[in-house]
Amino acid sequence: MPYSDAMDHWPEDDLVDRYLDISQWLALSFRRKHGNNLPPLFDEEDQKVMERIVQQERDRKLRPRIEAAMELHRLFSTTVDRYGQEQNRYGAVAFETADISIQRGRTEYTPEIEYWLTFRNPEDYGVYSFFVHDDGRISRSYYQSNADFTHKVYLTARG
Structure with missing residues (x-):
């Protein structure tokens, strides 16, 4: 999704790194919570x-x-x-x-x-x-x- 306002405050490389960090953390948390019984990712x-x-x-x-x-x-x-x-x-x-x-x-x-x-x-x-x-x-x-x-x-x- 475009978040053009965020680009005003951070260099693009930093934003990409932060997004990847957050994505990995969410994926690991989701996996730890549900184990191998993964529900659908989206309703x-x-x-x-x-x-x-x-x-x-x-x-x-x-x-x-x-x-x-x-x-x-x-x-x-x-x-x-x-x-x-x-x-x-x-x-x-x-x-x-x-x-x-x-x-x-x-x-x-x-x-x-x-x-x-x-x-x-x-x-x-x-x-x-x-x-x-x-x-x-x-x-x-x-x-x-x-x-x-x-x-x-x-x-x-x-x-």
Whole structure:
């Protein structure tokens, strides 16, 4: 869990060492109390909270990755549209680097324009979509996805 306030008072290495000391002490105390008859580490409510926090943290990290990748894609697309060969103009080229791959999504029955992003190291999949309203406003959406982009989940946290 992020504890950004704690970082104001202690060097990061000291915080890591203290956390490890506390974790080891708790594990040893738990083991001494329960022996080999270990109860579940988390009850259902704790498990739900942990899963929610982990998902929020993943979302918080994925959104800036999507935004940075799409900015590179916009720069690339603008250059190709202005100076590229005719057959490669206007969104016909996928974008790929050693770290990311971006391709135009093929979702039917939606007015949104969608891009599918594959990140390497760490491996992750995201979807960026946008919709231009009649008055010129643009709505943007960010999703986490699976490898074949058949299932997407709206990102719950901002970067």
